Amino acid sequence: MLSRRGVVALAASVLLLGACGTSADDNGAQPGASAGSEKVTFEFWNLATAEPLKSFWADRVKEYQAANPNVTIKNIGIENDSYKPKLATLTQSGKAPDLYSTWGGGVLKQHIEAGLVKDLSSEAGDILGDFTPASLAAYQFDGKTYGLPTDIGMVGFWYNKANFAKAGISAPPATWTEFLDAVKKLKAAGITPIALAGKAKWPGHYYWAYLAMRVAGLDALSQAGTTNDFTGPDFVAAGQRLKELVDLQPFQKGFLNADYSTPDGQAATVSNGKAAMELMGQWAPSVQKDSGKGLGDDLGFFTFPSVDGGKGSAGDAFGGGGGLAVGVNAPPAALDFLKFALKKENHSKAVAAGGVLPVLKGEESAVTDPNIKVVSDALSAATGFQLYLDQAYPPAVGQEVNDAVAELIAGRKTPEEVVKVITETAKSESE
Structure with missing residues (x-):
């Protein structure tokens, strides 16, 4: 994972x-x-x-x-x-x-x-x-x-149905535009949209990986792993889509110092109703229950949205096991x-x-x-499958994906800088 x-x-x-x-x-x-x-x-x-x-x-x-x-x-x-x-x-x-x-x-x-x-x-x-x-x-x-x-399993959004209803969101978002709109509605209703374990880093890479899948497609991710080049415009665009989300300030207060499964971490924040959703794998419900109160029947799941104009299939799944x-x-x-x-x-x-x-x-x-x-x-029902990037690629490259995306989420790297440093690490590892 x-x-x-x-x-x-x-x-x-x-x-x-x-x-x-x-x-x-x-x-x-x-x-x-x-x-x-x-x-x-x-x-x-x-x-x-x-x-x-x-x-x-x-x-x-x-x-x-x-x-x-x-x-x-x-x-x-x-x-x-x-x-x-x-x-x-x-x-x-x-x-x-x-x-x-x-x-x-x-x-x-x-x-x-x-x-x-x-x-x-x-x-x-x-x-x-x-x-x-x-x-x-x-x-x-x-x-x-x-x-x-x-x-085996896949990553998707686990969400609080009651929070969505309170914010006037009648159905889970199917496109990235709808997703950003849902984030805005949750904030307007006084609800923290997303919980994120910024300190752990690996949960953040899920966003960039899924966006790269939706924008560039699975073949592009595979090719980048072979050519050690992630600088193509589609990978930059994935970072730009993520920056659109980051600019909305959707995460809980102090997320950069938050872990995943601790009593005050990402899973507990969702489990205790303090954030509306998290992007996480199939283990999320059990970890939520173990680290917090649990949402019971209010817990729902939806797959990662499609991206308008993207080359990837909306049916492609990301995860592992x-x-x-x-x-x-x-x-x-x-x-x-x-x-x-x-x-x-x-x-x-x-x-x-x-x-x-x-x-x-x-x-x-x-x-x-x-x-x-x-x-x-x-x-x-998935049309394709992509293994976690921090497992699909050599360890140093996977770690750089995590680190670079974390820097983007923290506002310390641009989308262009993210793909540049991942590419540099990949080429260095291949030498």
């Missing part, structure tokens, strides 16, 4: 590096088999710090350990904004967790090139056919599979546990709880949460 790199204190990094290794014996738990006499321990780094996924993974760990008493799983849940810096610190040292969350794309490819993750094509070959092709795509490179999906990769030095028990957790009878529990969208064929019937279903329906 999402690039959140930063400097980690030396002491913290030392602790991380010291804790990352396994105590696994080469004769650890075999795939599909109960434990033998040899003891094995492995670390499971994940993002499940909020319900329902926190309980889902804790339950799977307990079940697996009960069936395999020689296996100890260190279930390490790490908050979203802290995860990327910690993972980067570890992988830069030439190590990887035994089992860890990944969004695939350029970041996973970098881990692959560094020899940090297992090729699962053969060892997980017996279950690859169970997944939908779309959910597997972000973890496959050159015909090989290096991770297994646990979720989540998956798990296995470190190259992980014991066999790590993959065995992953296979266990992703059995349909197990994974469907996460789908039914509203924590994730289906990634397994035939799992659609498990979707019961109306908020998740509306995203699932929108995704199934």
